[in-house]
Amino acid sequence: MSVKPVTITITGAGGQIGYALLFRIAAGEMLGSDTRVRLHLLEIPQGVRAAEGAALELHDSAFPLLAHVDVFDDARAAFSGSNVALLVGARPRTAGMERGDLLAANGGIFGPQGAAINAHAADDVRVVVVGNPANTNALIAAAHAPDVPADRFTALTRLDHNRALAQLSAAVGTPVGEIRDVTIWGNHSATQFPDVEHATAAGQSVPALLAARLGGTEATRAWLVDHFIPRVAKRGAEIIEVRGSSSVASAASATIDHVRDWVRGTSSGWTSAAVVSDGSYGVPEGLVSSFPVESVDGQWRVVQGLSLDAFARHRIDASVAELVDEREAVRALGLL
Numbered sequence: 001m002s003v004k005p006v007t008i009t010i011t012g013a014g015g016q017i018g019y020a021l022l023f024r025i026a027a028g029e030m031l032g033s034d035t036r037v038r039l040h041l042l043e044i045p046q047g048v049r050a051a052e053g054a055a056l057e058l059h060d061s062a063f064p065l066l067a068h069v070d071v072f073d074d075a076r077a078a079f080s081g082s083n084v085a086l087l088v089g090a091r092p093r094t095a096g097m098e099r100g101d102l103l104a105a106n107g108g109i110f111g112p113q114g115a116a117i118n119a120h121a122a123d124d125v126r127v128v129v130v131g132n133p134a135n136t137n138a139l140i141a142a143a144h145a146p147d148v149p150a151d152r153f154t155a156l157t158r159l160d161h162n163r164a165l166a167q168l169s170a171a172v173g174t175p176v177g178e179i180r181d182v183t184i185w186g187n188h189s190a191t192q193f194p195d196v197e198h199a200t201a202a203g204q205s206v207p208a209l210l211a212a213r214l215g216g217t218e219a220t221r222a223w224l225v226d227h228f229i230p231r232v233a234k235r236g237a238e239i240i241e242v243r244g245s246s247s248v249a250s251a252a253s254a255t256i257d258h259v260r261d262w263v264r265g266t267s268s269g270w271t272s273a274a275v276v277s278d279g280s281y282g283v284p285e286g287l288v289s290s291f292p293v294e295s296v297d298g299q300w301r302v303v304q305g306l307s308l309d310a311f312a313r314h315r316i317d318a319s320v321a322e323l324v325d326e327r328e329a330v331r332a333l334g335l336l
């Protein structure tokens with residue numbers, strides 16, 4: 001059991017995803033059953049009562065790993081000593097919107113929070129941005145935290161990754177836990193590229209399994225283009241249409257997966273996370289883009305040396321172009 005609790009700041013803790021996150025974190029599902037946690041819940045004043053209510057329920061759950069819960073409406077206090085920061089607090093989109101439409105509404109949240117992290121978080125802080133548009137919000141936060149190494153700022157594409165695993169599992173008839181090495185490239189948006197070229201299912205090549213099931217490589221490409229890629233990339237909109245509001249429990253679950261693997265390491269192949277680009281795979285340095293990543297010694301490392309055919313290159317370039325446009329848009333808004 002850890003002696004000193006790990007401080008975890010959750011923004012938007014009074015909201016939907018916050019509520020789905022808090023109890024799993026306190027139960028040890030994110031950092032493990034040997035790690036005590038201290039939760040800092042950050043809300044805007046209108047959300048404080050909901051966060052306080054969640055704090056009461058956390059107490060009532062008597063989690064052995066829960067050392068303390070505090071509710072704040074001041075970012076400086078909420079990020080004080082923070083080891084892990086989950087930046088969830090932001091407006092969700094509604095039907096008919098793209099995630100990028102939220103830039104003007106949400107972008108302004110992330111500069112001040114980045115600055116507060118810079119000034120008050122622990123030296124080892126790790127940040128994951130969930131609030132949309134997540135990649136560019138992470139870019140804004142990182143830009144306001146010049147003293148925090150850029151590799152500590154990430155955005156969530158694990159939900160897209162998990163969605164891709166689930167779709168492939170159904171398509172090839174292999175349990176989801178045996179699908180490996182799928183990649184989400186680019187933006188957490190409809191332009192993302194869910195890439196199965198290197199994926200395996202129970203050790204067998206996924207493209208080969210798909211070709212055997214669908215009747216060849218051309219039919220496989222058609223299925224990927226017409227069904228798999230749009231289904232994964234637009235799953236958020238599908239959830240909004242069916243549920244009436246955006247994904248919650250699956251988003252919280254993916255956030256937990258992201259942080260758990262970052263802190264404790266990836267063990268079975270790679271996963272996907274949006275990290276600050278070091279120029280790998282031709283993605284301009286500094287953009288927060290999704291890559292195939294492994295976590296080694298507590299740090300995300302982009303998996304290097306994967307072959308990309310013309311189709312993959314085109315798809316990645318299109319999503320990266322959207323990230324460049326979003327960066328221009330937030331510059332024009334004075335947020336960068």
Ligand code: NAD
Pocket residue numbers: 011012013014015016017018042043044046047088089090091092093109129130131132134156157159160188246247248251
């Ligand atoms: P929600 O409206 O239920 O909760 C958001 C909460 O954030 C509210 O309680 C609100 O008061 C709070 N908030 C707003 N501004 C804040 C600020 N400056 N500081 C602290 N808290 C603040 O929304 P939700 O369903 O929990 O979704 C939150 C965000 O996550 C949305 O932007 C949504 O689009 C996004 N999301 C991302 C992914 C992903 O995969 N990256 C998946 C699902 C949802």
Ligand code: LMR
Pocket residue numbers: 092093099132159235236237239246247251
């Ligand atoms: C998702 O992917 O479910 C979230 O980003 C919510 C949304 O707006 O799609």
